[in-house]
Amino acid sequence: MAQKCKVLWVEDGARYDLVNMAAPVYMDGKYDLVIAEDASSGVDYVLKDTFDVIVVDIRIPPGIDRDWINLHKKSGANKVSARLGLDFLYTILGNQNAKINLGDKRPAWITPTKIGVLTVESELELAEHLERLQITVFYRKRAEMPEEILLKLIEDILAQAKR
Protein backbone atom coordinates (compact mmCIF):
# COMPACT_ATOMS: atom_id res chain seq x y z
CA MET A 1 0.00 0.00 0.00
CA ALA A 2 1.35 3.42 -0.99
CA GLN A 3 2.14 5.77 1.83
CA LYS A 4 -0.70 8.17 2.52
CA CYS A 5 -0.33 11.93 2.15
CA LYS A 6 -0.30 13.57 5.56
CA VAL A 7 -2.79 16.39 5.88
CA LEU A 8 -3.09 18.77 8.83
CA TRP A 9 -6.45 20.55 9.16
CA VAL A 10 -6.39 23.42 11.65
CA GLU A 11 -10.08 24.04 12.29
CA ASP A 12 -11.98 24.37 15.57
CA GLY A 13 -15.24 23.07 14.07
CA ALA A 14 -13.60 19.99 12.54
CA ARG A 15 -15.04 17.63 15.13
CA TYR A 16 -18.31 19.46 15.52
CA ASP A 17 -20.09 21.51 12.88
CA LEU A 18 -17.85 20.61 9.94
CA VAL A 19 -17.40 16.96 10.82
CA ASN A 20 -19.03 15.86 7.53
CA MET A 21 -16.25 17.51 5.53
CA ALA A 22 -13.76 15.00 6.86
CA ALA A 23 -15.79 12.00 5.63
CA PRO A 24 -14.92 12.39 1.90
CA VAL A 25 -11.22 12.69 2.86
CA TYR A 26 -11.35 9.49 4.90
CA MET A 27 -13.33 7.77 2.16
CA ASP A 28 -10.86 8.77 -0.53
CA GLY A 29 -8.32 6.63 1.27
CA LYS A 30 -5.27 8.54 0.01
CA TYR A 31 -4.89 10.86 2.97
CA ASP A 32 -3.98 10.65 6.61
CA LEU A 33 -6.01 13.51 8.07
CA VAL A 34 -4.82 15.03 11.33
CA ILE A 35 -7.03 17.59 13.07
CA ALA A 36 -5.78 20.44 15.23
CA GLU A 37 -8.55 22.42 16.86
CA ASP A 38 -6.47 25.44 17.91
CA ALA A 39 -3.26 27.33 17.20
CA SER A 40 -1.26 25.72 20.02
CA SER A 41 -1.94 22.18 18.89
CA GLY A 42 -1.42 23.20 15.26
CA VAL A 43 2.10 24.41 16.07
CA ASP A 44 2.66 21.34 18.20
CA TYR A 45 1.82 19.06 15.26
CA VAL A 46 4.06 20.83 12.75
CA LEU A 47 6.96 20.74 15.18
CA LYS A 48 6.58 17.01 15.78
CA ASP A 49 5.59 15.74 12.35
CA THR A 50 5.88 16.45 8.62
CA PHE A 51 2.81 17.14 6.50
CA ASP A 52 2.24 17.27 2.75
CA VAL A 53 -0.71 19.63 3.11
CA ILE A 54 -1.79 22.13 5.76
CA VAL A 55 -5.32 23.54 5.65
CA VAL A 56 -5.95 26.47 7.96
CA ASP A 57 -9.05 28.26 9.18
CA ILE A 58 -8.51 31.92 10.07
CA ARG A 59 -10.82 32.03 13.09
CA ILE A 60 -9.22 29.61 15.49
CA PRO A 61 -8.90 29.66 19.29
CA PRO A 62 -5.48 29.91 20.96
CA GLY A 63 -5.36 26.55 22.76
CA ILE A 64 -3.21 25.94 25.81
CA ASP A 65 0.11 27.55 24.91
CA ARG A 66 0.79 30.68 27.00
CA ASP A 67 2.18 32.69 24.03
CA TRP A 68 -0.92 32.03 21.95
CA ILE A 69 -3.23 32.79 24.87
CA ASN A 70 -1.45 36.11 25.42
CA LEU A 71 -1.60 36.98 21.75
CA HIS A 72 -5.30 36.12 21.73
CA LYS A 73 -5.87 38.41 24.73
CA LYS A 74 -3.89 41.23 23.14
CA SER A 75 -5.98 40.91 19.99
CA GLY A 76 -9.27 41.32 21.84
CA ALA A 77 -9.74 37.84 23.29
CA ASN A 78 -12.03 36.97 20.45
CA LYS A 79 -11.37 34.50 17.67
CA VAL A 80 -13.21 36.66 15.13
CA SER A 81 -11.18 39.80 15.77
CA ALA A 82 -7.96 37.98 16.74
CA ARG A 83 -7.80 35.95 13.51
CA LEU A 84 -5.17 33.71 15.04
CA GLY A 85 -5.14 31.58 11.89
CA LEU A 86 -3.23 34.37 10.18
CA ASP A 87 -0.73 34.56 13.03
CA PHE A 88 -0.42 30.79 12.90
CA LEU A 89 0.47 31.03 9.20
CA TYR A 90 2.99 33.84 9.77
CA THR A 91 4.56 31.79 12.55
CA ILE A 92 4.88 28.46 10.77
CA LEU A 93 6.17 30.16 7.62
CA GLY A 94 8.70 32.15 9.64
CA ASN A 95 7.46 35.38 8.10
CA GLN A 96 8.93 38.65 9.39
CA ASN A 97 5.42 39.72 10.46
CA ALA A 98 5.12 36.75 12.82
CA LYS A 99 4.15 37.79 16.33
CA ILE A 100 5.23 34.42 17.71
CA ASN A 101 8.58 33.28 16.45
CA LEU A 102 9.61 29.64 16.41
CA GLY A 103 13.25 30.58 15.77
CA ASP A 104 15.48 27.62 14.99
CA LYS A 105 12.67 25.22 15.78
CA ARG A 106 10.68 26.29 12.68
CA PRO A 107 10.47 23.28 10.36
CA ALA A 108 12.09 23.91 6.98
CA TRP A 109 9.66 21.64 5.15
CA ILE A 110 6.82 24.16 5.51
CA THR A 111 6.41 26.20 2.34
CA PRO A 112 3.49 28.35 1.10
CA THR A 113 2.77 25.83 -1.69
CA LYS A 114 1.80 23.22 0.92
CA ILE A 115 -0.73 25.51 2.54
CA GLY A 116 -4.36 26.33 1.79
CA VAL A 117 -6.91 28.46 3.58
CA LEU A 118 -10.52 27.45 4.21
CA THR A 119 -12.35 30.16 6.07
CA VAL A 120 -15.44 32.33 6.42
CA GLU A 121 -13.60 35.51 5.43
CA SER A 122 -13.67 36.54 1.81
CA GLU A 123 -10.51 36.45 -0.29
CA LEU A 124 -10.69 40.23 -0.58
CA GLU A 125 -10.59 40.64 3.21
CA LEU A 126 -7.44 38.54 3.41
CA ALA A 127 -5.82 39.54 0.11
CA GLU A 128 -3.02 41.57 1.69
CA HIS A 129 -2.06 38.80 4.11
CA LEU A 130 -2.32 36.03 1.54
CA GLU A 131 -0.02 37.98 -0.76
CA ARG A 132 2.53 38.51 2.00
CA LEU A 133 2.36 34.84 2.90
CA GLN A 134 2.44 33.80 -0.79
CA ILE A 135 -0.54 31.52 -0.27
CA THR A 136 -2.65 31.07 -3.38
CA VAL A 137 -5.05 28.22 -2.59
CA PHE A 138 -8.06 29.76 -0.89
CA TYR A 139 -11.62 28.48 -0.42
CA ARG A 140 -14.35 30.38 1.33
CA LYS A 141 -16.84 28.74 3.68
CA ARG A 142 -20.33 29.73 2.66
CA ALA A 143 -23.88 28.48 2.40
CA GLU A 144 -24.28 25.85 -0.37
CA MET A 145 -20.89 24.50 0.59
CA PRO A 146 -20.47 20.91 -0.68
CA GLU A 147 -19.16 18.35 1.79
CA GLU A 148 -16.33 17.52 -0.60
CA ILE A 149 -14.84 21.02 -0.29
CA LEU A 150 -12.01 19.95 2.01
CA LEU A 151 -11.05 17.07 -0.26
CA LYS A 152 -11.05 19.40 -3.26
CA LEU A 153 -8.90 21.92 -1.42
CA ILE A 154 -6.38 19.24 -0.50
CA GLU A 155 -6.23 18.07 -4.12
CA ASP A 156 -5.69 21.66 -5.28
CA ILE A 157 -2.82 22.17 -2.83
CA LEU A 158 -1.15 18.95 -3.91
CA ALA A 159 -1.55 19.86 -7.58
CA GLN A 160 -0.01 23.25 -6.86
CA ALA A 161 2.90 21.70 -4.96
CA LYS A 162 3.67 19.40 -7.91
CA ARG A 163 3.82 22.29 -10.37
Next chain:
Amino acid sequence: MTVIWSQLTEAWAGVYLQVAATILVFALGFPLIVEQISISEDLRRIVHRHNRMVEWLLPLLFALATLITLCFVWFLHPVAIDFAKQDQAVLNNASNPNNNIIASLFITLIVLTPAIILRVFQVSYRRNEILSSLKQKCDRHIEEGFLDHIALEDIQYLGELGKTRGEKIQVLEILEQLAYKMQTCTYYQGKGLEDIIKAIEFTLQKDTDGDSFARGVLILQHIIENISKSRFDSSYDVGLVLRTLGRLGVIAFTIDSERSARKIVETIQFISRTPDGGFLEAALALFELGVTALEHGQFLVAVEALNKLEAMTCQKEPVNVVNSSTYLGLVAHFWSRGGSARQRALSGLKGIKFSPSRSKCLRSAQQSFFGTARFTTADLLSKMIAEL
Protein backbone atom coordinates in the same frame (compact mmCIF):
# COMPACT_ATOMS: atom_id res chain seq x y z
CA MET B 1 -10.54 48.84 97.03
CA THR B 2 -7.16 48.13 95.49
CA VAL B 3 -7.03 47.93 91.74
CA ILE B 4 -4.18 46.54 89.64
CA TRP B 5 -3.94 45.99 85.91
CA SER B 6 -4.65 42.43 85.11
CA GLN B 7 -2.23 40.28 83.13
CA LEU B 8 -3.08 38.38 79.98
CA THR B 9 -2.68 35.03 81.64
CA GLU B 10 -2.48 31.66 79.94
CA ALA B 11 -6.09 30.96 80.88
CA TRP B 12 -7.31 34.19 79.33
CA ALA B 13 -5.18 33.64 76.24
CA GLY B 14 -6.82 30.23 75.91
CA VAL B 15 -10.28 31.79 76.11
CA TYR B 16 -9.42 34.40 73.48
CA LEU B 17 -7.93 31.82 71.18
CA GLN B 18 -11.12 29.83 71.50
CA VAL B 19 -13.27 32.89 70.79
CA ALA B 20 -11.08 33.93 67.84
CA ALA B 21 -11.20 30.44 66.36
CA THR B 22 -14.97 30.28 66.75
CA ILE B 23 -15.44 33.66 65.06
CA LEU B 24 -13.11 32.73 62.20
CA VAL B 25 -14.77 29.37 61.62
CA PHE B 26 -18.13 31.08 61.70
CA ALA B 27 -17.10 33.91 59.39
CA LEU B 28 -15.45 31.66 56.84
CA GLY B 29 -17.52 28.54 57.16
CA PHE B 30 -20.95 30.05 57.26
CA PRO B 31 -20.91 31.66 53.80
CA LEU B 32 -19.40 28.53 52.30
CA ILE B 33 -22.07 26.31 53.84
CA VAL B 34 -24.84 28.66 52.75
CA GLU B 35 -23.37 28.76 49.25
CA GLN B 36 -23.02 24.99 49.01
CA ILE B 37 -26.51 24.29 50.29
CA SER B 38 -28.59 26.98 48.65
CA ILE B 39 -26.86 27.84 45.35
CA SER B 40 -26.77 25.52 42.35
CA GLU B 41 -23.38 24.53 40.97
CA ASP B 42 -23.81 26.30 37.63
CA LEU B 43 -24.57 29.66 39.23
CA ARG B 44 -21.71 29.27 41.69
CA ARG B 45 -19.21 28.66 38.91
CA ILE B 46 -20.32 31.65 36.88
CA VAL B 47 -20.45 34.03 39.84
CA HIS B 48 -16.96 33.07 40.99
CA ARG B 49 -15.70 33.76 37.46
CA HIS B 50 -17.33 37.13 37.06
CA ASN B 51 -18.46 38.67 40.33
CA ARG B 52 -15.66 40.44 42.12
CA MET B 53 -17.84 41.11 45.14
CA VAL B 54 -18.16 37.40 45.83
CA GLU B 55 -14.52 36.86 44.92
CA TRP B 56 -13.53 39.32 47.66
CA LEU B 57 -16.12 38.14 50.15
CA LEU B 58 -14.01 35.48 51.86
CA PRO B 59 -10.86 37.57 52.33
CA LEU B 60 -13.07 40.42 53.50
CA LEU B 61 -14.81 38.24 56.04
CA PHE B 62 -11.46 36.93 57.22
CA ALA B 63 -10.17 40.46 57.77
CA LEU B 64 -13.42 41.42 59.49
CA ALA B 65 -13.29 38.43 61.81
CA THR B 66 -9.70 39.21 62.78
CA LEU B 67 -10.64 42.80 63.47
CA ILE B 68 -13.61 41.78 65.59
CA THR B 69 -11.44 39.38 67.59
CA LEU B 70 -8.84 42.05 68.24
CA CYS B 71 -11.55 44.52 69.30
CA PHE B 72 -12.99 41.89 71.55
CA VAL B 73 -9.67 41.36 73.30
CA TRP B 74 -8.91 45.05 73.45
CA PHE B 75 -12.18 46.20 74.91
CA LEU B 76 -13.47 43.27 76.85
CA HIS B 77 -10.37 41.93 78.57
CA PRO B 78 -10.81 42.45 82.34
CA VAL B 79 -8.37 45.18 83.19
CA ALA B 80 -8.96 45.29 86.90
CA ILE B 81 -9.32 42.97 89.82
CA ASP B 82 -10.89 44.01 93.10
CA PHE B 83 -8.85 42.42 95.86
CA ALA B 84 -11.78 42.67 98.21
CA LYS B 85 -13.57 40.24 95.92
CA GLN B 86 -10.61 38.31 94.53
CA ASP B 87 -12.66 35.38 93.42
CA GLN B 88 -14.68 37.55 91.01
CA ALA B 89 -13.13 39.03 87.97
CA VAL B 90 -14.61 42.39 87.15
CA LEU B 91 -15.10 42.77 83.46
CA ASN B 92 -14.48 46.03 81.77
CA ASN B 93 -17.99 46.26 80.44
CA ALA B 94 -19.29 46.08 83.99
CA SER B 95 -17.24 49.04 85.15
CA ASN B 96 -17.22 51.14 81.99
CA PRO B 97 -20.58 52.08 80.42
CA ASN B 98 -18.92 52.72 77.04
CA ASN B 99 -17.90 49.12 76.84
CA ASN B 100 -21.51 48.08 77.21
CA ILE B 101 -22.15 49.84 73.93
CA ILE B 102 -19.13 48.19 72.30
CA ALA B 103 -20.23 44.78 73.52
CA SER B 104 -23.73 45.40 72.17
CA LEU B 105 -22.32 46.49 68.83
CA PHE B 106 -20.15 43.42 68.72
CA ILE B 107 -23.10 41.10 69.38
CA THR B 108 -25.23 42.97 66.82
CA LEU B 109 -22.46 42.57 64.26
CA ILE B 110 -22.34 38.84 64.91
CA VAL B 111 -26.08 38.61 64.36
CA LEU B 112 -25.98 40.86 61.29
CA THR B 113 -23.15 39.00 59.56
CA PRO B 114 -25.31 36.04 58.42
CA ALA B 115 -27.97 38.47 57.26
CA ILE B 116 -25.43 40.47 55.22
CA ILE B 117 -23.98 37.31 53.73
CA LEU B 118 -27.40 36.02 52.77
CA ARG B 119 -28.22 39.37 51.14
CA VAL B 120 -24.96 39.38 49.17
CA PHE B 121 -25.72 35.87 47.99
CA GLN B 122 -29.29 36.73 47.12
CA VAL B 123 -28.19 39.58 44.90
CA SER B 124 -25.11 37.93 43.41
CA TYR B 125 -26.60 34.54 42.71
CA ARG B 126 -29.93 35.53 41.24
CA ARG B 127 -30.07 33.89 37.82
CA ASN B 128 -31.70 36.97 36.29
CA GLU B 129 -28.99 39.22 37.60
CA ILE B 130 -26.19 36.94 36.45
CA LEU B 131 -27.62 36.58 32.97
CA SER B 132 -28.29 40.27 32.73
CA SER B 133 -24.72 41.11 33.71
CA LEU B 134 -23.34 38.59 31.21
CA LYS B 135 -25.56 40.04 28.51
CA GLN B 136 -24.34 43.53 29.30
CA LYS B 137 -20.76 42.35 28.86
CA CYS B 138 -21.63 40.84 25.50
CA ASP B 139 -23.55 43.98 24.46
CA ARG B 140 -20.57 46.20 25.20
CA HIS B 141 -18.29 44.07 23.06
CA ILE B 142 -20.79 43.80 20.23
CA GLU B 143 -20.84 47.58 20.07
CA GLU B 144 -17.05 47.45 19.74
CA GLY B 145 -17.39 45.01 16.88
CA PHE B 146 -17.09 41.51 18.32
CA LEU B 147 -18.49 39.01 20.83
CA ASP B 148 -17.26 38.47 24.38
CA HIS B 149 -16.62 34.76 24.12
CA ILE B 150 -16.09 34.18 27.83
CA ALA B 151 -19.40 35.79 28.77
CA LEU B 152 -21.13 33.97 25.91
CA GLU B 153 -19.65 30.64 26.99
CA ASP B 154 -21.09 31.24 30.45
CA ILE B 155 -24.52 32.08 29.06
CA GLN B 156 -24.30 28.83 27.08
CA TYR B 157 -23.24 26.96 30.23
CA LEU B 158 -26.25 28.30 32.14
CA GLY B 159 -28.46 27.30 29.23
CA GLU B 160 -27.03 23.79 29.07
CA LEU B 161 -27.49 23.22 32.80
CA GLY B 162 -30.82 25.04 33.05
CA LYS B 163 -33.28 22.65 34.64
CA THR B 164 -36.67 24.20 34.11
CA ARG B 165 -38.44 25.47 31.01
CA GLY B 166 -38.20 29.03 32.40
CA GLU B 167 -34.44 28.81 32.85
CA LYS B 168 -33.91 27.55 29.31
CA ILE B 169 -36.22 30.15 27.78
CA GLN B 170 -34.52 32.91 29.76
CA VAL B 171 -31.16 31.96 28.22
CA LEU B 172 -32.67 31.55 24.75
CA GLU B 173 -34.22 35.02 24.93
CA ILE B 174 -30.86 36.54 25.78
CA LEU B 175 -29.21 34.67 22.92
CA GLU B 176 -31.92 35.92 20.58
CA GLN B 177 -31.32 39.50 21.70
CA LEU B 178 -27.57 39.11 21.20
CA ALA B 179 -28.06 37.61 17.74
CA TYR B 180 -30.36 40.47 16.81
CA LYS B 181 -27.89 43.04 18.08
CA MET B 182 -25.08 41.43 16.10
CA GLN B 183 -27.18 41.29 12.97
CA THR B 184 -28.21 44.92 13.18
CA CYS B 185 -24.59 46.09 13.50
CA THR B 186 -23.16 47.65 10.39
CA TYR B 187 -20.21 45.27 10.28
CA TYR B 188 -22.38 42.12 10.14
CA GLN B 189 -21.99 40.53 6.70
CA GLY B 190 -23.82 37.25 7.11
CA LYS B 191 -21.13 35.55 9.20
CA GLY B 192 -20.05 35.71 12.82
CA LEU B 193 -23.02 34.17 14.64
CA GLU B 194 -21.28 30.82 14.97
CA ASP B 195 -20.93 30.99 18.75
CA ILE B 196 -24.47 32.23 19.37
CA ILE B 197 -25.92 29.49 17.15
CA LYS B 198 -23.76 26.94 18.96
CA ALA B 199 -24.98 28.28 22.32
CA ILE B 200 -28.61 27.87 21.16
CA GLU B 201 -27.90 24.29 20.06
CA PHE B 202 -26.17 23.40 23.34
CA THR B 203 -29.01 24.92 25.34
CA LEU B 204 -31.47 22.73 23.45
CA GLN B 205 -29.36 19.58 23.42
CA LYS B 206 -30.25 18.51 26.96
CA ASP B 207 -33.75 19.91 26.73
CA THR B 208 -36.69 17.85 27.80
CA ASP B 209 -39.37 20.38 27.13
CA GLY B 210 -41.06 20.91 23.78
CA ASP B 211 -41.85 24.58 24.40
CA SER B 212 -38.30 25.75 24.95
CA PHE B 213 -37.21 23.56 22.05
CA ALA B 214 -39.76 25.21 19.76
CA ARG B 215 -38.61 28.61 21.00
CA GLY B 216 -34.99 27.80 20.13
CA VAL B 217 -35.98 26.70 16.65
CA LEU B 218 -37.98 29.90 16.20
CA ILE B 219 -34.93 31.96 17.17
CA LEU B 220 -32.90 30.19 14.50
CA GLN B 221 -35.66 31.03 12.03
CA HIS B 222 -35.53 34.70 13.08
CA ILE B 223 -31.78 34.74 12.51
CA ILE B 224 -32.35 33.62 8.93
CA GLU B 225 -35.16 36.14 8.43
CA ASN B 226 -32.78 38.91 9.47
CA ILE B 227 -30.09 37.62 7.13
CA SER B 228 -32.60 37.54 4.27
CA LYS B 229 -33.49 41.19 4.82
CA SER B 230 -29.87 42.18 4.29
CA ARG B 231 -29.26 40.26 1.02
CA PHE B 232 -25.62 39.36 1.41
CA ASP B 233 -23.74 37.82 -1.49
CA SER B 234 -23.22 34.71 0.61
CA SER B 235 -23.99 33.94 4.20
CA TYR B 236 -22.06 31.29 6.07
CA ASP B 237 -24.54 31.62 8.94
CA VAL B 238 -27.39 30.28 6.79
CA GLY B 239 -25.53 27.00 6.23
CA LEU B 240 -24.63 26.93 9.91
CA VAL B 241 -28.26 27.33 11.00
CA LEU B 242 -29.36 24.59 8.60
CA ARG B 243 -26.74 22.13 9.81
CA THR B 244 -27.74 22.96 13.39
CA LEU B 245 -31.40 22.35 12.59
CA GLY B 246 -30.48 18.99 11.06
CA ARG B 247 -28.79 17.94 14.31
CA LEU B 248 -31.61 19.35 16.43
CA GLY B 249 -34.11 17.46 14.30
CA VAL B 250 -32.47 14.21 15.34
CA ILE B 251 -32.51 15.29 19.01
CA ALA B 252 -36.18 16.30 18.73
CA PHE B 253 -37.18 12.64 18.71
CA THR B 254 -35.92 12.28 22.25
CA ILE B 255 -38.24 15.05 23.48
CA ASP B 256 -41.81 15.11 22.32
CA SER B 257 -40.66 13.91 18.91
CA GLU B 258 -43.41 14.72 16.50
CA ARG B 259 -44.25 18.31 17.39
CA SER B 260 -40.66 19.54 17.64
CA ALA B 261 -39.49 17.57 14.63
CA ARG B 262 -42.32 18.90 12.46
CA LYS B 263 -41.51 22.43 13.59
CA ILE B 264 -37.95 21.88 12.42
CA VAL B 265 -39.09 20.48 9.07
CA GLU B 266 -41.20 23.59 8.52
CA THR B 267 -38.35 25.89 9.54
CA ILE B 268 -35.91 24.19 7.19
CA GLN B 269 -38.27 24.58 4.29
CA PHE B 270 -38.92 28.18 5.23
CA ILE B 271 -35.19 28.86 5.18
CA SER B 272 -34.72 27.12 1.86
CA ARG B 273 -37.24 29.55 0.37
CA THR B 274 -35.24 32.62 1.40
CA PRO B 275 -32.84 34.12 -1.15
CA ASP B 276 -29.78 32.99 0.84
CA GLY B 277 -31.27 29.57 1.56
CA GLY B 278 -28.56 26.94 1.31
CA PHE B 279 -30.17 24.22 -0.77
CA LEU B 280 -27.52 21.58 -0.10
CA GLU B 281 -27.53 22.08 3.68
CA ALA B 282 -31.34 22.25 3.81
CA ALA B 283 -31.65 19.05 1.76
CA LEU B 284 -29.18 17.25 3.99
CA ALA B 285 -30.94 18.43 7.16
CA LEU B 286 -34.29 17.14 5.82
CA PHE B 287 -32.63 13.89 4.81
CA GLU B 288 -31.21 13.30 8.32
CA LEU B 289 -34.55 14.17 9.88
CA GLY B 290 -36.54 11.97 7.49
CA VAL B 291 -34.26 8.98 8.09
CA THR B 292 -34.42 9.41 11.89
CA ALA B 293 -38.20 9.72 11.74
CA LEU B 294 -38.42 6.46 9.76
CA GLU B 295 -36.15 4.74 12.29
CA HIS B 296 -38.42 5.92 15.11
CA GLY B 297 -41.56 4.84 13.25
CA GLN B 298 -42.71 8.47 13.04
CA PHE B 299 -44.06 8.14 9.55
CA LEU B 300 -45.95 11.41 9.47
CA VAL B 301 -42.75 13.37 10.16
CA ALA B 302 -40.84 11.19 7.70
CA VAL B 303 -43.38 11.82 4.94
CA GLU B 304 -43.41 15.52 5.73
CA ALA B 305 -39.62 15.65 5.39
CA LEU B 306 -39.80 13.73 2.11
CA ASN B 307 -42.56 15.99 0.86
CA LYS B 308 -40.59 19.16 1.61
CA LEU B 309 -37.45 17.70 0.07
CA GLU B 310 -39.44 16.79 -3.04
CA ALA B 311 -40.81 20.32 -3.22
CA MET B 312 -37.32 21.82 -2.92
CA THR B 313 -35.89 19.40 -5.47
CA CYS B 314 -38.73 20.04 -7.95
CA GLN B 315 -37.82 23.71 -7.97
CA LYS B 316 -34.47 22.72 -9.52
CA GLU B 317 -36.09 20.78 -12.42
CA PRO B 318 -34.73 19.23 -14.49
CA VAL B 319 -32.87 17.97 -11.44
CA ASN B 320 -29.18 17.25 -12.02
CA VAL B 321 -26.95 14.73 -10.28
CA VAL B 322 -25.84 17.19 -7.58
CA ASN B 323 -29.27 18.48 -6.60
CA SER B 324 -31.01 15.09 -6.72
CA SER B 325 -28.53 13.16 -4.59
CA THR B 326 -29.93 13.84 -1.10
CA TYR B 327 -33.53 13.43 -2.21
CA LEU B 328 -32.77 10.06 -3.78
CA GLY B 329 -31.03 9.03 -0.58
CA LEU B 330 -34.20 9.60 1.43
CA VAL B 331 -36.26 7.89 -1.26
CA ALA B 332 -33.99 4.83 -0.89
CA HIS B 333 -34.79 4.64 2.83
CA PHE B 334 -38.53 4.77 2.07
CA TRP B 335 -38.05 2.19 -0.68
CA SER B 336 -36.27 -0.24 1.64
CA ARG B 337 -39.22 -0.22 4.06
CA GLY B 338 -41.47 -1.75 1.39
CA GLY B 339 -45.27 -1.53 1.44
CA SER B 340 -46.84 1.88 1.85
CA ALA B 341 -43.52 3.67 2.36
CA ARG B 342 -42.23 2.29 -0.96
CA GLN B 343 -45.48 3.22 -2.64
CA ARG B 344 -45.12 6.81 -1.42
CA ALA B 345 -41.51 7.03 -2.53
CA LEU B 346 -42.35 5.75 -6.02
CA SER B 347 -45.21 8.18 -6.53
CA GLY B 348 -42.91 11.11 -5.79
CA LEU B 349 -40.10 9.74 -7.91
CA LYS B 350 -42.34 9.45 -10.95
CA GLY B 351 -43.24 13.14 -10.85
CA ILE B 352 -39.69 14.51 -11.03
CA LYS B 353 -37.69 15.21 -14.21
CA PHE B 354 -34.06 14.15 -13.90
CA SER B 355 -31.12 15.28 -15.96
CA PRO B 356 -29.47 13.45 -17.71
CA SER B 357 -31.59 10.50 -16.48
CA ARG B 358 -33.00 8.99 -13.30
CA SER B 359 -30.71 5.99 -13.40
CA LYS B 360 -27.59 8.18 -13.80
CA CYS B 361 -28.75 10.39 -10.92
CA LEU B 362 -29.32 7.27 -8.79
CA ARG B 363 -25.82 5.96 -9.52
CA SER B 364 -24.32 9.36 -8.78
CA ALA B 365 -26.29 9.56 -5.52
CA GLN B 366 -25.01 6.11 -4.53
CA GLN B 367 -21.43 7.28 -5.19
CA SER B 368 -22.04 10.49 -3.29
CA PHE B 369 -23.34 8.71 -0.16
CA PHE B 370 -20.52 6.17 -0.41
CA GLY B 371 -18.04 9.06 -0.69
CA THR B 372 -19.34 10.65 2.47
CA ALA B 373 -19.27 7.40 4.47
CA ARG B 374 -23.06 7.07 4.68
CA PHE B 375 -22.91 3.38 3.92
CA THR B 376 -26.47 2.45 4.90
CA THR B 377 -27.91 4.89 2.37
CA ALA B 378 -25.36 3.95 -0.29
CA ASP B 379 -26.27 0.26 0.11
CA LEU B 380 -29.99 0.99 -0.02
CA LEU B 381 -29.46 2.99 -3.21
CA SER B 382 -27.52 0.07 -4.73
CA LYS B 383 -30.44 -2.26 -3.96
CA MET B 384 -32.90 0.23 -5.38
CA ILE B 385 -30.87 0.60 -8.61
CA ALA B 386 -30.82 -3.18 -8.99
CA GLU B 387 -34.57 -3.52 -8.43
CA LEU B 388 -35.82 -0.56 -10.44
